[in-house]
Amino acid sequence: MKRVIVGLSGGVDSSVAAYLLKEQGYEVIGLFMKNWHDESVTISNECPWLEDSNDAMIVAEKLGIPFQVVDLSEQYKERIVDYMFHEYEKGRTPNPDVLCNREIKFDVFLKIALDLGADYVATGHYCRKGEEIIDKKPVYKLLAGKDGNKDQSYFLCQLSQEQLAKALFPIGELTKPEVRKIAAEQDLITADKKDSQGLCFIGKVRLPEFLQQKLQPKEGVIVQIPATSEVYNQKVPVFTCKEEELAFYAKKTKYSVNQGKVVAKHQGAHYFTKGQRKGLAVGGTKEPLFVIDTDVVENVIYTGEGKNHQGLYRNVLFVNNEEIHWIRTDLALNDGESLPVLARIRYRQKLENATLYKVKDGLYVEFENPQSAITEGQFVAWYINDELLGSGVIS
Incomplete structure (x- = not known):
């Protein structure tokens, strides 16, 4: 026994x-x-x-x-x-x-x-x-x-x-x-x-x-970024290789207060997370506001109206080398290798088509479709069929 x-x-x-x-x-x-x-x-x-x-x-x-x-x-x-x-x-x-x-x-x-x-x-x-x-x-x-x-x-x-x-x-x-x-x-x-x-x-x-x-409250501002903001009209460069393209699309949008309008106050940017809708307590918009980014250094919360606001979406994320984890160590990728997988960035999300690309500093995960609220600190997990092969912390 x-x-x-x-x-x-x-x-x-x-x-x-x-x-x-x-x-x-x-x-x-x-x-x-x-x-x-x-x-x-x-x-x-x-x-x-x-x-x-x-x-x-x-x-x-x-x-x-x-x-x-x-x-x-x-x-x-x-x-x-x-x-x-x-x-x-x-x-x-x-x-x-x-x-x-x-x-x-x-x-x-x-x-x-x-x-x-x-x-x-x-x-x-x-x-x-x-x-x-x-x-x-x-x-x-x-x-x-x-x-x-x-x-x-x-x-x-x-x-x-x-x-x-x-x-x-x-x-x-x-x-x-x-x-x-x-x-x-x-x-x-x-x-x-x-x-x-x-x-x-x-x-x-x-x-x-x-x-x-546990974390001290600290008053700051909630800024609403319009969907038509110039910040979303970046010129796409000509890429000389796949890695350059991945790095470009994995980059977070950088916001500043003057790109939108201050719509309310909050008690601490560190209490909020990307994609969050509840707890903002801002009225007067046709659709609810969603957190599209937080800046804990300047203590600012950036929001966008509606769940389809483009500030919520990206289709490439990056995992640093020290935060890549393979359950199936025998299938781990070497630099320069890629692998088509199914992946998710949160529990209960349905699996999405994606490709892993291993580079010198880490691993890019490129999704076929843009993903809502890719959040630093959360885990991305990748599968083939119903087997979970590995995961990493989104950087």
């Missing part, structure tokens, strides 16, 4: 993952990760982690598996929260869920599991794992979940071969309704529990409030 440690989060997905593993004959142990108890940041009067760990414990009891709570709040603060604030202060928008999987669940948590004699760790992610022998060595594949609406492979885009070797995703072949049905049939307390919306494992945190309690 192989031993599997399941990250029981107190939600329905991990509950059913634990049940399925037990049915398959594994020796299953449930561990709840407590990732946050900094009382200086009031999250809300609810105490979600207590409620969640309680639900996880009740599920473990029902399944007859050992259960314990591990406190990872120190590592979480260091590796996720501090990193997030640092990124926001630089005007980038990090993805805490991707980081949490790389740094906490499949690193700190995995090490604890291995110390407990586990052969594998399992989570309730909607994705699948494949394996192929290449050059007499096993190569692990991260595959999209069967449920197209819930595929969560994107959140695991930073995993390594070593981490995947030790990972199991028991619900990857199921749809969400099937998972809920199993939970109901087994009379698990989490069967009808709503999915958590918040920071990975902190529970009911709303990111803007969380940031406002």
Whole structure:
């Protein structure tokens, strides 16, 4: 009997993952990760982690598996929260869920599991794992979940071969309704529990409030850039090579206050992110305003009217060398090579046709169609068919 440690989060997905593993004959142990108890940041009067760990414990009891709570709040603060604030202060928008999987669940948590004699760790992610022998060595594949609406492979885009070797995703072949049905049939307390919306494992945190309690407010202006602005009429040079063309189209548009009109005030450019519509509190326009850029140095938010404003769209992005990550290291590109792929720049976005171009300093991703709100600090992930091959931080 192989031993599997399941990250029981107190939600329905991990509950059913634990049940399925037990049915398959594994020796299953449930561990709840407590990732946050900094009382200086009031999250809300609810105490979600207590409620969640309680639900996880009740599920473990029902399944007859050992259960314990591990406190990872120190590592979480260091590796996720501090990193997030640092990124926001630089005007980038990090993805805490991707980081949490790389740094906490499949690193700190995995090490604890291995110390407990586990052969594998399992989570309730909607994705699948494949394996192929290449050059007499096993190569692990991260595959999209069967449920197209819930595929969560994107959140695991930073995993390594070593981490995947030790990972199991028991619900990857199921749809969400099937998972809920199993939970109901087994009379698990989490069967009808709503999915958590918040920071990975902190529970009911709303990111803007969380940031406002840690980053000082600073009043600045909101500027509206007209769609007809001269800034969009750049002369396209004659390119001598593909790399020059990619560099030209990957470049961000630089805005200044005098290119538009000041329409309102805000409390800090670092609270806002590209593509954001809510929270601007500006009325009087025919269509809503969207953030097209933020300048954290000058503390200015640039906006455009309507979701088709051209300031939102670009079709080339760049990833620096040190931020390129290949799950399939055997398929990594060398300088000068290119690869047609499917790619996405956010969770739940449908996969889009794109081509990767490896150059000396990094990797260009050129999309067939312009993409809305390409955001620095977020992850771009690339696939062939339903296999996620690698990812990178958008620079």
